[in-house]
Amino acid sequence: MAGAFKGCQKIRGPQLxxxxxxxDFILLDCDGVLWHGEKAVTGAATVVNSLIRNGKKVVFVTNNCTRPREKYVHKFSRLGFTDVMLEQIFSSSYCSALYLRDVVKIxxxxxxxxxEALRSELQEAGVPCVVEAEDPDATIYNCPLAPDVKAVLVGHDDKMTFLKLAKASCYLRDPDCLFLATDIDPWHPLSGGRILPGSGSLTAALEVSSGRKATVIGKPSRFMFECISSQFEGVDPAKCLMIGDRLETDMLFGANCRLDTMLTLTGVSQTKDAEEYxxxxxxxxxxxxxxxxVDSIADFLPAFEEQDEQSN
Structure with a gap:
């Protein structure tokens, strides 16, 4: 019955x-929750630093595969998130490397x-990648195909070419070749109302050309949570909170992993979208x-101010 399902509770103050x-565990998306590009969301750094200093296990789960984890650490530091460590960061590129190395043992x-960042994350994990010399005259009719390709991995690619798509389609004709996607985000917002096609749009193109469905590594797949559970002790879904800005990835990820979920309104999805669902x-x-x-991650700030007052 429509309207019978409860959710979308606006929360603040003592309830928060x-x-x-x-x-015990706070899982945070990054883009749209903690920052927009190179600008941190107001109050976000203070909240994250306070969570960590108050003993919460804070981990970052992002579908953005365009930078290795080391560069994420630098970005966190650059934007004022001074207490973030490498082991707290779970990107779709890092989790893809773990899946290939530890799960399927490619x-x-x-x-x-x-x-290139996706490729470098795989190489850091010891996963061998196809290396090709650039040939501007190459076509799918005459180019060589690499031997022993056991998996095709699709992620964000701002240098996508028809030749790449054609090669991937050829490799996937082998039923033993795995078909993986870092994530299926359809698009990402840019300033001025423009959008950037996401990994999901490239994955969809390859699914059509290959006639196959990709195994998704990032949100909303459970695998990211399995990665966290394998690297941290005592991860109880009932003691976890997933905070994100996109209903179809962050909230669905939380639901798939049986986590409580929280939407911030500083990114893609808004209250009316959640209420329609x-x-x-x-x-x-x-x-x-x-x-x-919550309107913003900054809504957490009064909770820490009250804690500080009580401890003084």
Whole structure:
């Protein structure tokens, strides 16, 4: 029955403080929650630093595969997030490397349809990638195909070419060749109302040309949470809170992993979007609905100010 499902609770003040006290692990998306490009969301750094200093296990789960984890550490520091360590960062590129190395134990090469940062994350994990010399005259009719390609991995690729798509399609004709995607985000917002096509748009093109469906590594897949659980002790879903800005990835990820979820309104999705899913007749849409909504991550600040006052 439409409207019977509860969610979208706007939360602040004492309720927010009580929620934080009940959680041990805080999972945070980055783009749209903590920053926009090179500008931190007001108050975000103070909140994250305070969470860490107050003993919370804070981890960052991002589908953005355009930088290695080391560069994420530098960005956090540059924007004022002074207490963030490498082991707290779980990007779709890092988790893809773990999946290939530790889960499927890849025995051949990986053809990467993605940016250089994705390739470097795989190489850091010891996963062999196809290396090709650039040939501006090459076409799918005459170019060589690499031997022993056991997986095709698709991520964000701002240098996408038709030749890359054609090669990937050829490799995937082998039913034993794995088809993986870092994420299926369809697009990302840019300033001035423009958008940037995401990894999901490239994955969709390759799914059509290959006639196959990709295994998704990043949100909303559970694998990111499995990575966190394998690297931190005592991860109890009931004691975790997932905070993000996109209903179809962050909130669905939380629902898939049985986590409480919180939507911040500083990114892609807004309250009306969440309410439409909440009031939908389709029960499958209810997995996109956040348990809680805050205007911004900065809404956490009064909770820490009250804690500081009580400790003085």
């Amino acid at each position: 403080r009580n929620l934080l006290e009940a959680k 025995s051949g090469q990986v053809f990467v349809m993605g940016c 909440r009031d939908s007749e389709l029960t499958t849409n209810h997995s996109f609905v956040p348990d809680y909504i």
